[in-house]
Amino acid sequence: MTRAIQLKTPRQLRFMRQAGTIVAEVLALLGEHIVPGATTAALDALAEAEIKKRGAMPSFKGYHGYPCTICASVNEQIVHGIPGEYRLQEGDILSIDVGAIYKGWHGDAAVTYAVGRPSAEAERVMDVTQEALRRGIAAAVPDNHLGDIGFAIQSWVEAQGFAVVRDFVGHGIGKVMHEAPQVPNFGEAGAGVKMRPGMTIAIEPMVSVGDWRVKVLDDGWTAVTADGSLSAHYEHSIAITNNGPEILTKVA
Numbered sequence: 001m002t003r004a005i006q007l008k009t010p011r012q013l014r015f016m017r018q019a020g021t022i023v024a025e026v027l028a029l030l031g032e033h034i035v036p037g038a039t040t041a042a043l044d045a046l047a048e049a050e051i052k053k054r055g056a057m058p059s060f061k062g063y064h065g066y067p068c069t070i071c072a073s074v075n076e077q078i079v080h081g082i083p084g085e086y087r088l089q090e091g092d093i094l095s096i097d098v099g100a101i102y103k104g105w106h107g108d109a110a111v112t113y114a115v116g117r118p119s120a121e122a123e124r125v126m127d128v129t130q131e132a133l134r135r136g137i138a139a140a141v142p143d144n145h146l147g148d149i150g151f152a153i154q155s156w157v158e159a160q161g162f163a164v165v166r167d168f169v170g171h172g173i174g175k176v177m178h179e180a181p182q183v184p185n186f187g188e189a190g191a192g193v194k195m196r197p198g199m200t201i202a203i204e205p206m207v208s209v210g211d212w213r214v215k216v217l218d219d220g221w222t223a224v225t226a227d228g229s230l231s232a233h234y235e236h237s238i239a240i241t242n243n244g245p246e247i248l249t250k251v252a
């Protein structure tokens, strides 16, 4: 985490859009391969090939020793699940996080996909989390404060009877994947740093059906809900502009 908030120039934003588009394309493509019987390792290999094919590089691989291109977190796994030989099963939900670096600039985004037909509860936690991200993004406008994003997310999620994970937060993004500032998914309206045009941040609500507390598995990475309840995760990298929030991690 670099200390100062880096404001990006229009030229730098163009690179970040390109990085973001690559991430979004790869996430969309992975979505087409989420079927019962697929292994998360196969999705990881596909993501790596597709990122490289687009002239970019995976940004998670090697990050603090992380071994893979994507994070693949199933059901009660919240984030940082390590791809492996696990075979997706009908009714699972799978959170996939993808990061890529292109011409020195980062994109970072995540989606939760259902494998086949989700349970009502699974569908609901996905919908609530996706809407939480939408509300968080809507609050990312000049002169609002970072706390307005967290407040928008937390108040929505808790009103739906679910919990916001506290142990992981969103972040500034740019020439490094995790820059200042931290972007919590909880907080008070009007609190924290004031947003300015040119700030680029990743907003990434993680929502649990039960309690917000987490445990990390013995692999040192996989974060699960302590109570074993289902969890979803959606993330976009966005730019704060005078015309409102711009989603960078979208298919062009």
Ligand code: MF3
Residues within 6 Å of the ligand: 059, 060, 061, 063, 064, 066, 071, 080, 097, 098, 099, 108, 171, 202, 204, 235
């Ligand atoms: N994508 C995560 C984030 O949104 C970071 C993944 S950690 C890694 O901040 F080690 F897998 F890279």
Ligand code: CO
Residues within 6 Å of the ligand: 108, 109, 170, 171, 202, 204, 235
């Ligand atoms: Co992120």
